[in-house]
Amino acid sequence: MASIVVVGGGLAGLTCAWRLLRAGHQVEVLEASDQPGGHLGVVDADEPEIDTGESFDERFDVNTLRLAQQLDVGGVRQPVSAGAPHARDRADVAVLRDGRLYGERGRGLVGYLATSLLPLGARLGLASYGARALLWGRRLRMARAEWVQRLDTTSYAEDALRFAGRDAAQLVLGPVAEAATSCPTYELSRAFALEAGLRWWLPGRPIAFARGGRELVDALAARVRVRRECEVVAVESETDGARVRYRVRGDERNALADAVVVAVSAAHVSRVCAKLTPDEAGFFESVRYAPRLGVHLVLAPLPAPLLNRSFVLPRREGHASISIRIGRLRADDEGQRTTVLTLWSSPAVVEDDLRASDGALVERALRDLSRTPIGRIAVRDARVSRRPNAVPLFSVGHPTRVERFVDRIDRTPRVAFAGDYLVAPDVEGGVTSGMRAATRIAREFAAARTEGSAALRC
Ligand SMILES: Cc1cc2nc3c(=O)[nH]c(=O)nc-3n(C[C@H](O)[C@H](O)[C@H](O)COP(=O)(O)OP(=O)(O)OC[C@H]3O[C@@H](n4cnc5c(N)ncnc54)[C@H](O)[C@@H]3O)c2cc1C
Incomplete structure (x- = not known):
C-alpha cells in the first residue's frame, strides 16, 4: 500500500483518488477551496443556483456512467425525454435565424x-x-x-x-x-x-441524474478523504517520495507521500510544481484557457416546452450572445422553481465583456432576447457571472501536444497529472483523466514492487 496525495478536489482529482483507494492505496485529497467539485461543484456568489442539469449519453460518457454505477449514483436516473427535472440533451440545440427557431x-x-x-x-x-x-x-x-x-x-x-x-x-x-x-x-x-x-x-439518448451532475461530486467526496481549504504551494520530488507544501488557514505545513497527483487546472500547474522537466514545462506553458461570461435573467416560469432547451445565436445574425440556455432555479423550501435564462457571451466578444459593466451586459442580453421567440419579458433579477479561465482551449496543435505529453519519456519522478485539459473540456474529460492517472500510478507501484525498484515514473 502506497501513500498518495492528490492536489485538487475537482472531478479529475476526486475520481483519481477514489480509484486509487479502491486499488488499496492510502489517499488524501488537498483542496484549496471550502468545497470540492471544482468547476462542477462551485457556484459563484454572483451566480444563481441553477439546476444546470448536465446530461450524459451512454455512448459517449462511458467513464462517467461507469463511475456513477460503481458509486451507486443515479439510481433514479431518467431518460431526458421522460421529463427528468435536470435534463438537457446536447443534441437538442435550436438555431435562431430571423427570429425563428430551427431544429428538432x-x-x-x-x-x-x-x-x-x-x-x-x-x-x-x-x-x-x-x-x-x-x-x-x-x-x-x-x-x-x-x-x-x-x-x-x-x-x-x-x-x-x-x-x-x-x-x-x-x-x-x-x-x-x-x-x-x-x-x-x-x-x-x-x-x-x-x-x-x-x-x-448524432441524435441523443441522454439521461440525467436526479440531482444533477453534482451527485457525482457528493458521492466521491463522501468516500475519499478530502481536506478543504488546503492550498498547495509546492510539490517537489525527493529520492523516496514527493513532498507537498501547503497552507491551511495561514499555517504552512508539509507532507511526504510515495506519489502525488497534481489535478489542478493546467494554468496553475507551474505555480505548484517549480521543477518540471523541460517537456512538461513546455506543455503546460502551451495550454490556454477561454473565459466564460453568462448573464443570468431570473423570471416568472416559462411555458414547459421551452424548459431545458438551448438556442444558439449565430454571430452572422448580429447577436453578441452565442447561446441561450433555459433552466430553472433550485427549488426553494416550498418546492417552487423559477425560470432562469442564461445568455453566454460569444467567444468573439467575451474578452471585452469581462470589462463591461453589469448594467450594459444585462441591457444587451435583453436586446438579444427581444429578437427571439421569447420576446420582451419582465425580469425579476439579473446577475452576471465572469470566469476568466473557465475552459481549456482545444485549439489547433493542442490535441497533438497532449498525445506527446502523455507519451513523454522525461517525467518528474513520483508526480502524475490529471485534468480535463488532457482529454476534453467536460465532465467525461475530467473523469477519464482521473481514471487514467490512477491506472498509471497503480501500474507503476505494482511494477516497482515486482522489480524491487524505488524509481517511480508516474
Ligand atoms: C461555467 C461552466 C459550465 C460547465 N458546464 C458543463 C456541463 O454542462 N457539462 C459538462 O460535461 N461539463 C461542463 N463544464 C466543464 C466541467 O465542469 C469541467 O470540465 C470539469 O469539472 C473539470 O474538472 P477538473 O477536475 O479537470 O478541473 P477543475 O474543476 O478546475 O478542478 C480543479 C480543482 O483544483 C483545485 N485547486 C486549484 N489549485 C489548487 C491548489 N494550489 N491547491 C489545492 N487545490 C487546488 C480547485 O479549487 C478545483 O477544485 C462546465 C465548466 C464551466 C466552467
Whole structure:
C-alpha cells in the first residue's frame, strides 16, 4: 500500500483518488477551496443556483456512467425525454435565424436538415459534413495518436467552410461548436471538433441524474478523504517520495507521500510544481484557457416546452450572445422553481465583456432576447457571472501536444497529472483523466514492487 496525495478536489482529482483507494492505496485529497467539485461543484456568489442539469449519453460518457454505477449514483436516473427535472440533451440545440427557431428536439443534425433553415445546397453540404464527422470521428476515437496528428493541422472553421460551405458553417456547424466549447472556431482544432462532433450531431439518448451532475461530486467526496481549504504551494520530488507544501488557514505545513497527483487546472500547474522537466514545462506553458461570461435573467416560469432547451445565436445574425440556455432555479423550501435564462457571451466578444459593466451586459442580453421567440419579458433579477479561465482551449496543435505529453519519456519522478485539459473540456474529460492517472500510478507501484525498484515514473 502506497501513500498518495492528490492536489485538487475537482472531478479529475476526486475520481483519481477514489480509484486509487479502491486499488488499496492510502489517499488524501488537498483542496484549496471550502468545497470540492471544482468547476462542477462551485457556484459563484454572483451566480444563481441553477439546476444546470448536465446530461450524459451512454455512448459517449462511458467513464462517467461507469463511475456513477460503481458509486451507486443515479439510481433514479431518467431518460431526458421522460421529463427528468435536470435534463438537457446536447443534441437538442435550436438555431435562431430571423427570429425563428430551427431544429428538432433530440434529432441532432438531422433536425436541421428537415427544416428550411438552410437552402438545399447548404443542406447537402451539412449532410456530407455530418457523414465525414461520423467517419473521421470514429477513427479518432479508436486509433487516437495516428489520426489526431493527421487531422490536427487546421481549424474547424476552415474545415467546415471548405467541406460544408459558408451557410452550413456559419449558421450551424460553427455556432453549435462555439456554444459547446467557448472556443472560437477559427482556433478550434479540426481533430478535436470532428471527434466531439459525434456527440453534437448524432441524435441523443441522454439521461440525467436526479440531482444533477453534482451527485457525482457528493458521492466521491463522501468516500475519499478530502481536506478543504488546503492550498498547495509546492510539490517537489525527493529520492523516496514527493513532498507537498501547503497552507491551511495561514499555517504552512508539509507532507511526504510515495506519489502525488497534481489535478489542478493546467494554468496553475507551474505555480505548484517549480521543477518540471523541460517537456512538461513546455506543455503546460502551451495550454490556454477561454473565459466564460453568462448573464443570468431570473423570471416568472416559462411555458414547459421551452424548459431545458438551448438556442444558439449565430454571430452572422448580429447577436453578441452565442447561446441561450433555459433552466430553472433550485427549488426553494416550498418546492417552487423559477425560470432562469442564461445568455453566454460569444467567444468573439467575451474578452471585452469581462470589462463591461453589469448594467450594459444585462441591457444587451435583453436586446438579444427581444429578437427571439421569447420576446420582451419582465425580469425579476439579473446577475452576471465572469470566469476568466473557465475552459481549456482545444485549439489547433493542442490535441497533438497532449498525445506527446502523455507519451513523454522525461517525467518528474513520483508526480502524475490529471485534468480535463488532457482529454476534453467536460465532465467525461475530467473523469477519464482521473481514471487514467490512477491506472498509471497503480501500474507503476505494482511494477516497482515486482522489480524491487524505488524509481517511480508516474
Ligand atoms: C461555467 C461552466 C459550465 C460547465 N458546464 C458543463 C456541463 O454542462 N457539462 C459538462 O460535461 N461539463 C461542463 N463544464 C466543464 C466541467 O465542469 C469541467 O470540465 C470539469 O469539472 C473539470 O474538472 P477538473 O477536475 O479537470 O478541473 P477543475 O474543476 O478546475 O478542478 C480543479 C480543482 O483544483 C483545485 N485547486 C486549484 N489549485 C489548487 C491548489 N494550489 N491547491 C489545492 N487545490 C487546488 C480547485 O479549487 C478545483 O477544485 C462546465 C465548466 C464551466 C466552467
